[in-house]
Amino acid sequence: MSYVDGYVIPVKKKNLKAYRQMAALGAKLWKKYGALEYFECVGDDLNPKWGAKFPKTVKAKKGETVIFSFIVYKSRAHRDSVNTKVMQDPAMNDPKYANKMPFDLKRMVTGGFKVIVEA
Numbered sequence: 001m002s003y004v005d006g007y008v009i010p011v012k013k014k015n016l017k018a019y020r021q022m023a024a025l026g027a028k029l030w031k032k033y034g035a036l037e038y039f040e041c042v043g044d045d046l047n048p049k050w051g052a053k054f055p056k057t058v059k060a061k062k063g064e065t066v067i068f069s070f071i072v073y074k075s076r077a078h079r080d081s082v083n084t085k086v087m088q089d090p091a092m093n094d095p096k097y098a099n100k101m102p103f104d105l106k107r108m109v110t111g112g113f114k115v116i117v118e119a
Contacts, residue, residue, distance in 0.1 A: 001115040002036065003076045007069040008109040010060040015102035016042065019067065022102060025091060030071055033085040037072040058107045067103070076112065 011019050023040040030038050043066040046055050054066045073079040086092065 001118055003073045003079050004113045004115060005071045005073070005079060006111060006113060007067070008054055008058055009067040009069065009103045010055070010058040010064045010107050011042075011067050011103045012064050014063070016065070018100075018102040023067075023069070025094075029086045029089055029091060030082060033082045033089075034078065035071050035073060035082050039068075039070050041068045042066075043068070058109055060107075076114070079112065 020040075027038040027040070043054065046053060046066055054060075054068070055064075058066060060066055071079075073082060
């Protein structure tokens, strides 16, 4: 079974262009080093009738939307190997992105997941 890293991130709507640019670099790097799939998704239907709401979970403020992102790997060991290579890539220190995250890291929700059903 695969392994997935998942993220839910509040992003100011005015920062979506910058986020998309950063995410495009991320996709390029993670795929370069072996990630099987890479997704960055912007909120569209964030007010469901049941369950917890993503905006509330990440304490989204007025003028913000939510990004749901996930990266698929062969296994946790594969994830660890890919992430190590990505973090060592010189592009990760590009001054265009360094210390200029277009979102609040303190409100990001993240985790690694073992896939239990894959269809």
